[in-house]
Amino acid sequence: MAKPRKTLVYRHAGVTRATHWINVLALTLLLMSGLNIFGAHPALYWGQKSTFAHPWVSIGAEDKGDRMIGVIQIGSAKFDTTGVLGYSGKVGSREPVAFPSWATVPSFRDLADSRHWHFFFAWLFVINGLVYWLVGLAGGHIAKDLAPTGADLKPRNIWHEIVTHARLKFPKGEEARRYNVLQKGAYLAVVVVLLPLMVLTGLCMSPGFDAGAPWLVDFFGGRQSARTMHFLTATAIVGFILLHLFMVVASGTWNNIRSMITGRYAIVPELRDVP
Structure with missing residues (x-):
């Protein structure tokens, strides 16, 4: 065929x-x-004004004492996003920034x-x-x-x-x-x-x-x-x-x-x- x-x-x-x-x-x-x-x-909010203490989602960095980690928070849930969101860059020179x-x-x-x-x-x-x-x-x-x-x-x-x-x-x-x-x-x-x-x-x-x-x-x-x-x-x-x-x-x-x-x-x- x-x-x-x-x-x-x-x-x-x-x-x-x-x-x-x-x-x-x-x-x-x-x-x-x-x-x-x-x-x-x-950080994101609903309504007319920013309620800084209560965003529904946010990206940031947290000090864990011996190290810094990147964190994305959605409601009450938190996720470690080190290296991608919140705290990124080359290992040894990372900085607190939302996006790489x-x-x-x-x-x-x-x-x-x-x-x-x-x-x-x-x-x-x-x-x-x-x-x-x-x-x-x-x-x-x-x-x-x-x-x-x-x-x-x-x-x-x-x-x-x-x-x-x-x-x-x-x-x-x-x-x-x-x-x-x-x-x-x-x-x-x-x-x-x-x-x-x-x-x-x-x-x-x-x-x-x-x-x-x-x-x-x-x-x-x-x-x-x-x-x-x-x-x-x-x-x-x-x-x-x-x-x-x-x-x-x-x-x-x-x-x-x-x-x-x-x-x-x-x-x-x-x-x-x-x-």
Whole structure:
């Protein structure tokens, strides 16, 4: 039997590819500068004000007499995170800092510079997102490629996709030409819920914006609640990115990267489709 020949199909338009890579840059620098900003006061609260004695989560260092350890506290539970969170660096030269230097921009503690980095890439991210949305809506990309169909939402189909993805079995043939319901759901959750939520809660951190639109801070339950939700949203986006990268590697690293660079995606036909 002849080996099935791969077919190259045009999967991603130029605007989709360009905005994707700009997002990679913007989100990376937003995360790293955001960690530096958070490191200035590595604790989170709910409500309008910071109750310093009762954060719901905090990162810090504790002196154990003979040694210093890094600690993350969630509620009443404490975890030793020495070397990663709270107290990190090379052995023998560790210092009390929320996040290791390799994870932050700049690599040293500098609240002013990290805010400059954060604000610049935040605006780049917002403008890039608006371009994606406007072009995607006008060109039909969002309605055609991301909106689930009635067939997608059938419980039997959803369960099938969950099982096949758990087994790392990926679609071939005609099914590989389009996103499945799990991909559509994940992408929509990010672009419709998580990313806008991150932007809106981020705006609540700006005193100037708060003065002009105090209702937005009230909508999120207070400035500290907005800060907490900003951090949790960013964490959820990081989780999505890690899962996304895993699936990219598991389903074919080069094929996926090529499709996001050139737009061309190689499809292997099902054996039953081969004459």
